[in-house]
Amino acid sequence: MDKQILCINNLSVSFGEGKDKVIAVDDVSFAFENGRILGIIGESGCGKSTLALSIMGLLPDKISNIENGEILFNGNDLSKFTEKQFEYIRGNEISMIFQEPMTSLNPVFKIGRQIAEPLKIHKSLYGRALKEKVIEILRAVHIPNPEKVYNSYPHNLSGGMRQRVMIAMALSCEPEILIADEPTTALDVTIQAQILFLLKELNNKVKTSILFITHDLSVVAEVCDEVMVLYGGKVVEQCNVYELFDNAKHPYTLGLLDSQPHRCESGKPLKSIEGIVPSLSDMPSGCRFSNRCSKKFCIKCESDIPPLFNIRDNHKVACWLYEEGKDFD
Ligand SMILES: Nc1ncnc2c1ncn2[C@@H]1O[C@H](COP(=O)(O)OP(=O)(O)OP(=O)(O)O)[C@@H](O)[C@H]1O
Ligand SMILES: [Mg+2]
Incomplete structure (x- = not known):
C-alpha cells in the first residue's frame, strides 16, 4: 500500500x-x-x-x-x-485551486509576478532563475506564448487561460x-x-x-x-x-x-x-x-x-x- x-x-x-x-x-x-x-x-x-x-x-x-x-x-x-x-x-x-480564478488572481499584478511570489517565499528563487522557472511552469500547463503571458494582466486572458494560470500557481x-x-x-x-x-x-x-x-x-x-x-x-x-x-x-x-x-x-x-x-x-x-x-x-x-x-x-x-x-x- x-x-x-x-x-x-x-x-x-x-x-x-x-x-x-x-x-x-x-x-x-x-x-x-x-x-x-x-x-x-x-x-x-x-x-x-x-x-x-x-x-x-x-x-x-x-x-x-x-x-x-x-x-x-x-x-x-x-x-x-x-x-x-x-x-x-x-x-x-498543499495548494488549492478555486472555482473562479478571478477571485484568487490579483487584477493589478502581472501573471509572472503572481506565479513568482510563492517561489520567492518557499523556494528562495530570485532574478533570472525565478523568471525562467515561471516560464517553465507556464509551459508545463500548456500555456501558449508563455513569455507574453508572463507580462499580461489577468483581464488580458480568457477564462480557460486564467484557470491554467491558477493551476500553474498552485503547482509552482x-x-x-x-x-x-x-x-x-x-x-x-x-x-x-x-x-x-x-x-x-x-x-x-x-x-x-x-x-x-x-x-x-x-x-x-x-x-x-x-x-x-x-x-x-x-x-x-x-x-x-x-x-x-x-x-x-x-x-x-x-x-x-x-x-x-x-x-x-x-x-x-x-x-x-x-x-x-x-x-x-x-x-x-x-x-x-x-x-x-x-x-x-x-x-x-x-x-x-x-x-x-x-x-x-x-x-x-x-x-x-x-x-x-x-x-x-
Ligand atoms: N461562511 C459561512 N457562514 C455560515 N455558514 C456557512 C458558511 N460557509 C458555508 N456555510 C454552510 O456550511 C454548509 C456547507 O457549505 P459548503 O460551502 O461547504 O458546501 P459545498 O458542498 O461546497 O456547496 P457548493 O456545491 O454549493 O459549493 C452550508 O450549509 C453552508 O450554508
Ligand atoms: Mg463549494
Whole structure:
C-alpha cells in the first residue's frame, strides 16, 4: 500500500455559535494515499468546500470552528496548526485551486509576478532563475506564448487561460497535495476537458495527490481513482470509482447517478432526487437522507444515524439497509 499522505479522523466543523450553531462537516474520516485522485461529491451545501478549507487552514476565522477530530498531513495535525505554521505549508506542500480564478488572481499584478511570489517565499528563487522557472511552469500547463503571458494582466486572458494560470500557481512549488474545488465548473466543455486532462497529466508525471471536489459525476468518471459521497456534512458512501459506477449502494448515490443526463431516456424529462437538501439547522435526526429516501424501511432510518458499514474491501456505505447481518440486495 502507498504511503498515506492525508488522514482525516472524525472531523467536525461548525459555523455560528449557541443556538445558531450548525455542523457543516460531521464526523468525517478518510485516508488519502500518495499519488491518488480522490473525488468528493455531493449536492450544493453538503460541506465539500468547508472540508477543503479546513485542510487549508482557510476557514473563516470568527464564525467557524473545528469542533472535533484531526487532519493528519504527513503525521502532523493541521487542525492544531497556527497561521504561521500554515503559511509554510500553504502554496508549498498543499495548494488549492478555486472555482473562479478571478477571485484568487490579483487584477493589478502581472501573471509572472503572481506565479513568482510563492517561489520567492518557499523556494528562495530570485532574478533570472525565478523568471525562467515561471516560464517553465507556464509551459508545463500548456500555456501558449508563455513569455507574453508572463507580462499580461489577468483581464488580458480568457477564462480557460486564467484557470491554467491558477493551476500553474498552485503547482509552482510542486505541492504534495492539490485541492481542486470545482475547478472546471465555470468553463465551457472543451476547455473543461483540457483542464481535466492537464490535471491528470500532472498527477501522472509529478505524482501530485489531488482532492477533486465536484458535483459532476462525468468528471469523476474521467479523473478520479476513489470517491467519497457527502450528504448533509456526513460521508454516506466511499469506494473506488469502478464500484461507484457499477455497484453504488446508498440510495442518495443511486439518486445522483440516476440524475445524470446520459442515463436519461431521450425525450423523457431529466430525473432528479425528490425534495431538497434540508438546511443544516433542520436535519432529520436519524439518517440525514431519510426524508427524501425512497428505500426507507424501518423506524431506525428516522431515529438513528447509520455508521459506515464495510460492505466489501474499500467500499463503505452509511445506510441501515447494509447493517451487518442484513442482506437486502
Ligand atoms: N461562511 C459561512 N457562514 C455560515 N455558514 C456557512 C458558511 N460557509 C458555508 N456555510 C454552510 O456550511 C454548509 C456547507 O457549505 P459548503 O460551502 O461547504 O458546501 P459545498 O458542498 O461546497 O456547496 P457548493 O456545491 O454549493 O459549493 C452550508 O450549509 C453552508 O450554508
Ligand atoms: Mg463549494
